[in-house]
Amino acid sequence: MEGETERAIRDERLSVILDALAEAVTIRAPNNHLVYANQAALERLGFSSVAELRAADPQELMGPYETADEHGGEIRMEDLPSVKLLRGEHPEPLLMRSVNRASGEESWVLLKATAVRDEAGEIESAVTIIADVTEATRATQRVEFLARIGELLASSLDYQQTLRNVAGLAVPQIADWCAVDLFDADGQREPVAIAHSDPAKLQTAARLRDYEPERLDPDQGVGKVRRTGEPLLYTEISDDLLVAAALDEEHLRLLREVGMRAVLIVPLAIGRRTIGTLTMVNSESGRSFGMGDVEFAAQIAARAAVAVESARLYSERSTVARTLQSSLLPEAIPAIPGWEVAALYRPAGHESEVGGDFYDVWDVGEDWLMMIGDVTGKGVGAAAVTSLVRYTARAASEFDTRPSEILARVDAALRRRPTVSLCTALCLRLSREGATLAVGGHPLPLRIGDGGVQEVGDYGTLLGALQKTRWPEVDIALKAGETLVAFTDGVTDAIGEDGERWGTERLRESLAAAGDVAPAALRTRLVRALDEFQVGAQADDTAVVIMRFDDPRQARESSAGHASVGGRGNG
Amino acid sequence: MSRTTFEIDATDDADAACLVLSGELDLATVPRVEQAVDAALARDVQTLVLDLSGLSFVDSSGLRLFVVLHQRAAAEGWGFSLVRPQEQTMKVFTISGLEENLPFAEKSSMA
Numbered sequence: 001m002e003g004e005t006e007r008a009i010r011d012e013r014l015s016v017i018l019d020a021l022a023e024a025v026t027i028r029a030p031n032n033h034l035v036y037a038n039q040a041a042l043e044r045l046g047f048s049s050v051a052e053l054r055a056a057d058p059q060e061l062m063g064p065y066e067t068a069d070e071h072g073g074e075i076r077m078e079d080l081p082s083v084k085l086l087r088g089e090h091p092e093p094l095l096m097r098s099v100n101r102a103s104g105e106e107s108w109v110l111l112k113a114t115a116v117r118d119e120a121g122e123i124e125s126a127v128t129i130i131a132d133v134t135e136a137t138r139a140t141q142r143v144e145f146l147a148r149i150g151e152l153l154a155s156s157l158d159y160q161q162t163l164r165n166v167a168g169l170a171v172p173q174i175a176d177w178c179a180v181d182l183f184d185a186d187g188q189r190e191p192v193a194i195a196h197s198d199p200a201k202l203q204t205a206a207r208l209r210d211y212e213p214e215r216l217d218p219d220q221g222v223g224k225v226r227r228t229g230e231p232l233l234y235t236e237i238s239d240d241l242l243v244a245a246a247l248d249e250e251h252l253r254l255l256r257e258v259g260m261r262a263v264l265i266v267p268l269a270i271g272r273r274t275i276g277t278l279t280m281v282n283s284e285s286g287r288s289f290g291m292g293d294v295e296f297a298a299q300i301a302a303r304a305a306v307a308v309e310s311a312r313l314y315s316e317r318s319t320v321a322r323t324l325q326s327s328l329l330p331e332a333i334p335a336i337p338g339w340e341v342a343a344l345y346r347p348a349g350h351e352s353e354v355g356g357d358f359y360d361v362w363d364v365g366e367d368w369l370m371m372i373g374d375v376t377g378k379g380v381g382a383a384a385v386t387s388l389v390r391y392t393a394r395a396a397s398e399f400d401t402r403p404s405e406i407l408a409r410v411d412a413a414l415r416r417r418p419t420v421s422l423c424t425a426l427c428l429r430l431s432r433e434g435a436t437l438a439v440g441g442h443p444l445p446l447r448i449g450d451g452g453v454q455e456v457g458d459y460g461t462l463l464g465a466l467q468k469t470r471w472p473e474v475d476i477a478l479k480a481g482e483t484l485v486a487f488t489d490g491v492t493d494a495i496g497e498d499g500e501r502w503g504t505e506r507l508r509e510s511l512a513a514a515g516d517v518a519p520a521a522l523r524t525r526l527v528r529a530l531d532e533f534q535v536g537a538q539a540d541d542t543a544v545v546i547m548r549f550d551d552p553r554q555a556r557e558s559s560a561g562h563a564s565v566g567g568r569g570n571g
Numbered sequence: 572m573s574r575t576t577f578e579i580d581a582t583d584d585a586d587a588a589c590l591v592l593s594g595e596l597d598l599a600t601v602p603r604v605e606q607a608v609d610a611a612l613a614r615d616v617q618t619l620v621l622d623l624s625g626l627s628f629v630d631s632s633g634l635r636l637f638v639v640l641h642q643r644a645a646a647e648g649w650g651f652s653l654v655r656p657q658e659q660t661m662k663v664f665t666i667s668g669l670e671e672n673l674p675f676a677e678k679s680s681m682a
Contacts, residue, residue, distance in 0.1 A: 376635045420642060422635045424667065441634075441667035461668030465638050468671050493597075493630055501628065540598070540630075 024109075024130035027116075028082040030123065032058050041130065065098040066286055070137075072172065081113035082126035095137065104261055104288035108137035135292075142296050145174065146303070153303055159311035160192050166304055167195035174296070175264070175280035176287075177205070181222060182268070182276035182308065189216060192276070204257050211251045222265060222277050229274045231266040231294050259283040266297045268305035275305060328358050328386045336361070336368045338432045342519035344527065344544040348378075348490070348537075355541030356382040357488045360390050364401045366431065369393070371406070372545050373425030373442065374488045385421045388413055389463075393427070403427035403438035404471040407463060411440065414464035422464040426457075426486050430547065435476045435484060443489060443504070446511060449482035453508040456484070478549040483519065485511060490542035491526075496533045506533070519546040578625075579607050586617040587650075593625025596633035604636060618650030626656045629663050637673055652676045 015038075018025055024041035026034050037045060037053050046064050047053040059077055067075045075096055077083055084091035093112040099105065110131045118124045152165050163180045170178035179194040194205050216223030225232050237260045246252035261282050268276035278301040282288060325347060333341045347355040356375035361368060371393050375385045389410050396409035406427045414421045424442040428435050437445065441462025444455040460471035476484070487507070494502040510529040514522050523546055530542070577594035588611035592604065604621075611619060619640070623629075637653065644651035652674045655661055664670045 374631060376631045420635065420639050422631070422638060424631060441669075443666075459666040459668070461672070462634065462638075465642065466668055466672040469668065489631065499595075 023132075026082070026128045026130070028086065028113075028126045028128065030086050030125070032077070032083060032086065034058060034061065035125070044130070064101055066101055067096055067098045070095045070097065080128075081111050082128045085113045085115050085126040086123060088123075095133070099286045101286055104282070104286050106287045107132060107134045109133060138292060141173070142299075145169070145296075146299060149300055149303055153307035157311045157314050159308045162307060162311075163304060164193040164195070166300065167193040170280065170300070171195045172197045172285065174293075175289075176283045176285050177201075177258075177279075177281035179205075179279040179281075180268070180276060180304065181279070183226060183274070187216065187226065189222060189277075201258070204254055208251075208254050208258070211247055211254075222279065225265045225267050225277050226274050229267050229269055229272065231264065231298060233265075233289055233294055234263040235288055237261060237263065261286060262288045264289045264293060264297055266294065266301045268301045268308065270305055270309050275308060277301075278304065324380070324383050325355065328383060328390065330360055330362075333361050334363065334368075336363075336430060338550055339368070339430050340519050340548045340550055341370075342523045342546045344523050344542070344546075346490075346527075346538065346542040348541050356386060357490060357541035357543040358386045358390060359486075359543050359545050360393070361545075362394060362397070364397045364429075367401060368430040369397055369401065369403070369406065370428045370430060370486070370545060370547065371425055372486045372488065372543055373423050373440075374490075374541070374543075376422045385414070385417070385423065388417075388421075389423055389425065393425075401429060402473060403429050403436055404460075404473040407438050407440045407460065407471045408469075411461075411463040411469060417464075420465050422462055424489075425463055428484070428486065428547070434478045434549065435547075436473060437476055438471045438473045440471055443487060443492065445484050445486040446508065447476065447478070447482060447484055448511055449479060453512045455504075480550060481516065481548065483522070483546060483548040485522075485544065485546050487544045488542060490538075490540035491530065491544060493540055494530055494534045494538065494542070495536075497535050502530065502533050519548050522546050577603065579603060581607065581611065583611070583614075583616070587620060588612075588614070588616040588618070589620040589622060591622040591625060593627075595628040596626055596636075597628065597630040598632045601632045601636050608640065612649070616649070618652070619644070620652050620654065622654040623656040623660070624654055626660050629656070629660060634663065634667060634669060637669065641673055 019039035021038060021040060024044050025038040026041045027036040029035045034053055034056075036050055037047070042048070042050070042053065045053065045061055047056070062077075069075055069079075075094070078087075079094070081091035081094050091113060093110050096109050096111060098107055098109065100107075110133045111128055112131070113126045113128045115123045116125050116127060148169060149166055152169065153162055156162050167178040167180055177194070177196050180192045181189040182192050184190050191209065194202065196202050196205065216226060218224060218227045221232070239256070242252060242255045242260075246255055258281070263282075264280045266278050267274040268278060278297060280289070280293075280297055329345055333343055341361065343359055343361075345357065345359065347357075356377055357373070358375070359370070359372040361370045363369075371390070373389060375382045375389065377385070392410050392413040393406050396406050400406070407425060410423065410425060414423060422441075424440060426437070426439045426442040426445060428437050428445070437457040439457050439460045441460065444457045444459065446453050447456045456476050457474045458472040461469040478484070492502055492504050492507055496502065506529075510526060511522070514525045517525070523544065526544060577596065577600040578592075580591040580593075582589045582591060590604070590607050590611065594600070596604065608619065621637070621640075641651055653676065655675050656664075661670070664673070664675075
């Protein structure tokens with residue numbers, strides 16, 4: 001049968017016009033055979049004439065191409081718009097990805113089918129216009145991909161995890177394999193991420209790693225990219241090349257198993273420094289890489305490099321902060337005869353900042369001094385002040401061990417600083433007989449004992465700037481088993497739900513509820529109570545020192561006898 | 572970021588600036604007071620009054636702010652005074668010895 005369409009096509013003029021089009025045009029008859037293709041369509045399908053095309057089995061027409069829809073799903077003949085149209089459906093245009101099996105070239109086409117009807121309104125044939133939308137599709141995908149990469153990279157400071165996520169996002173959309181390597185200080189590669197959609201393949205990759213030389217070859221692959229800072233693209237990876245590269249039979253087998261078709265390596269660079277590489281490999285999909293891919297991979301790498309560098313700087317800052325912070329606290333609480341002591345220090349949420357809270361315990365001949373305080377401010381500046389306070393107190397105690405005198409010396413040292421440096425502090429002298437206390441603008445400590453939980457001591461002036469000063473010294477009577485708790489305002493100022501502060505009252509209740517327990521156990525309960533109350537990140541540093549006064553006679557009898565002290569109030 | 576509300580109301584006349592602070596003054600809100608003070612001083616006022624009667628909480632960074640302003644006023648030659656907060660909030664000034672070191676005035680005497 002020959003319909004109007006075919007007759008029209010045989011009109012020479014129309015045929016010439018259609019052949020001049022860049023778009024491929026095909027006409028499908030109701031029996032699903034292609035009955036016409038213009039020049040562009042013939043080339044695409046790999047036929048030299050319409051007659052040859054008409055003779056072909058319609059199922060075989062996709063032969064030279066690996067095809068998929070935009071989500072990677074298989075496209076069967078019955079999914080084609082022209083075939084659907086002939087079935088009486090109203091198909092949407094179909095975006096199809098096709099990879100030429102022979103050349104590895106990937107392209108995207110949009111298939112749009114239109115029905116041609118006879119006079120009775122019956123569908124006589126379906127005309128498909130196939131437009132090459134490769135560039136437009138890739139541009140859209142790249143913009144979307146870069147946006148997602150950007151979100152990923154900004155989402156976390158754990159750059160190793162982030163790079164693994166980036167690699168995971170790249171497969172299989174951009175490449176079949178994606179790997180990220182970073183270089184350590186010695187220029188050794190440190191594999192950070194490798195992704196492939198098939199986990200079995202990842203094992204092959206892991207085994208391939210074992211064959212890699214200890215030192216990178218500066219003239220090929222990752223080593224070359226590290227040396228030159230330029231992208232490297234291998235478009236043709238022949239079996240000869242694999243044979244030449246293989247170290248032994250097993251190595252060759254693994255290399256062949258990966259089935260590399262094209263490899264693209266781009267540098268992760270910060271300025272002129274190459275800190276790593278991003279490697280993309282195409283294998284089973286048959287795709288190759290073009291210059292557009294090089295440019296695109298370079299954009300991903302540039303973003304990843306910045307993320308890695310910021311994360312590294314941040315982690316260095318955190319390390320510096322932690323080191324500095326720990327230098328401001330005693331390495332361990334010394335064993336004090338007649339006393340059992342436990343301390344808690346928790347810096348505020350920001351890991352990279354040094355907090356202003358501190359405590360110290362040191363011996364002064366027969367007795368011991370304990371100081372806890374809070375320097376206003378944060379960061380390195382606060383750390384310097386904390387250090388000054390701590391060492392001034394220690395130095396002052398060489399001459400005079402009275403707590404009020406220690407505070408006076410610290411106050412004087414702070415005043416000599418060029419900028420206003422304020423500090424609250426509390427100083428306790430611990431002896432076998434009890435404790436002596438002086439307070440400088442700091443919350444009073446609590447005593448847990450027979451009378452419940454009560455504040456002890458007397459308020460004194462904030463250290464560092466004030467004209468009128470006084471630091472009244474108070475002797476604190478203690479019975480065996482009674483405990484003193486000194487803390488910074490990070491404890492009582494902790495914010496809970498509804499913006500409410502924890503407050504001294506809750507602290508007291510929590511200590512009273514704990515009952516008669518050893519300092520270490522009390523510390524654990526305090527931390528739990530605070531964590532339960534607190535909402536969100538801890539806003540301020542928190543320091544607590546818990547000191548239990550043991551029966552001095554028992555302590556003399558048994559050096560390890562802290563825990564064996566009987567019930568309190570028996571002294 | 573503070574979870575609580577904090578507000579500053581400016582009630583100025585020709586040569587005195589009065590900032591009425593209310594809510595919680597802490598690490599998060601101190602910078603706002605510093606900005607408001609700088610803005611007031613930029614207008615060449617003779618006296619700065621901070622009205623603390625609406626403050627429900629002051630932390631150590633808040634205390635530092637008042638000490639710094641007090642010292643700065645002495646150095647730069649402008650007047651500085653504070654209107655007392657409520658008893659609950661005043662406690663932190665009392666226990667830190669700031670009550671006797673800062674220029675507190677009753678509200679009525681400031682009029």
